[in-house]
Amino acid sequence: MTDQAISPAHSTPGLDDVIAAETVLSHVDGAAGELIIRGHALDSLADWRFESVLALLWAGLAPEAMEAEAIRAALGPARAQAFALMQPLLPATDGLSQVEALRLLLSALADGAETPHHLLATAAVPVFAAAIARRRAGEAAVAPDPSLGQAADFLRMLHGVPAAPEQVQALDSYLVTVADHGLNASTFAARVIASTRAGMFSSVIGALCALKGPLHGGAPGPVLDMLDAIGTEDNIRPWLAAALARGERLMGFGHRIYRVRDPRADVLKGAVARLRDGAGRIRFAEAVEAEALAQLAEKKPLRPLQTNVEFFTALVLEAVGFPRASFTNVFAAGRMAGWTAHVMEQELAGRLIRPKSRYVGPVPEVAA
The missing domain is CATH 1.10.230.10 (Cytochrome P450-Terp, domain 2)
Structure with a gap:
């Protein structure tokens, strides 16, 4: 081995500008200040409901094609399923930070669940996040209302009463705005895990772990x-x-x-x-x-x-009334749209992500 063979001269710290995946989901143009979500400039989506963006991101990737209204109808029972699963586990979250508590509850989603995993993961986060926030405030968890949209029910489960329409619209705008953002750290983590065929739940839990870091989702x-x-x-x-x-x-x-x-x-x-x-x-x-x-x-x-x-x-x-300690969990509720879509896209690609590293450590002495 020579010094040249282990030189880090061609490495790219942080993988800046390295193309690691091809995606139809989103494009970030930092120089132009532009974010495109599957062919739509972000500002054109500002008044969309979250379910409409889910339909946009999941189209052609999910096992079954679903329009926004069908997704809205399917998320309601999935939230109820997540609530029933959560009830006996919620006391185990005491003593954890809110994002750690969310991680624990998501870990209870079973790979054998009959509900489509992208739907169940997306439905579960607002149920868990609202219950965690209420428990920290000394209040009981509120069961979901399957008839409501995702944003409206999220706020209702948080506050215990129906939210004003303008609050629902504001939360919808937020969930849409953060739904996807290129190959950010948490999305890349999700795709790496998905490439091993570990499954949807393992992939999005890994994404949440990346989001937990203060350089990504904690600001x-x-x-x-x-x-x-x-x-x-x-x-x-x-x-x-x-x-x-x-x-x-x-x-x-x-x-x-x-x-x-x-x-x-x-x-x-x-x-x-x-x-x-x-x-x-x-x-x-x-x-x-x-x-x-x-x-x-x-x-x-x-x-x-x-x-x-x-x-x-x-x-x-x-x-809209979220406590500061729950902000990362609310971010996860929106970004779950992109995580699930990227996981499904990566699973369709069917290729294990396995980059090379450049060794820069000591080399063994070669006998003369």
């Missing part, structure tokens, strides 16, 4: 912490200036892929504005956003840092 809550710390409009400019002077990251700004504005932020900003009518928290957040962008542009002119999806995610989820 929306701290946005609200930042807004709370700033407190008043008079404090916006000095607080942000002091944070940047200390070299701190401003939560909700910058993205590894997008070099211009994150299109998901625009959709969610519109959702929050319709929900709150531009007043209160949203008006304050917009003032923080404007000042943060101005200071970032002045301090880091060669590094574009725009508002990302976490900034307005935090406002949407707060506005």
Whole structure:
């Protein structure tokens, strides 16, 4: 072996720009600030229901073709099935974080379940997430209403009462906005696991484990912490200036892929504005956003840092009543659409994902 043979010169840390899969599901163009979901620009999906995006993503991949209304009708009984399965297991989640609790409950979904696995996994997350959040608040889990749509029932199971139409629309917009986003870390994890033929549930649980990491799915809550710390409009400019002077990251700004504005932020900003009518928290957040962008542009002119999806995610989820500790689980409820679709696409490909690594460790001495 020679030093050249083990040289890392051609490796790609983080696999940036490495094509690892071909997909019909979504395309992220970071330079243009564009997200395409199966032929549709994200902003054109802003008023879709979650079930409609499920129909779009699952088309041609699921064993049976289903339109949005059929998916809506099938998810209701699947939520009831997940609730019955959860009831005896819920006490075992005590002492775990909310995402760890979701991981435990998802692990109870059996590979032998008769309900199509992509439907059951998608139905289960809001049931489990709502019950976990209520248990943390000292309240009993609320059984699902199979007659409702996914977003409406999610909020009803969380609060114990029917949600206002504008809240349902806002949550639908959120679930649609985060449904899929290229070959992100959790989606790639799901595809790797699916390529081994481990099955849908193992694949999406692996995806959730990747989402749990703070570099992927754990950022929306701290946005609200930042807004709370700033407190008043008079404090916006000095607080942000002091944070940047200390070299701190401003939560909700910058993205590894997008070099211009994150299109998901625009959709969610519109959702929050319709929900709150531009007043209160949203008006304050917009003032923080404007000042943060101005200071970032002045301090880091060669590094574009725009508002990302976490900034307005935090406002949407707060506005419809989710506690901060549950934000990652709500993200998983939306991203389950993409995870399940990618798993089915990978299973159809039928090829084990097995990349090479470049060895850079010590080599044995060769006897003369």
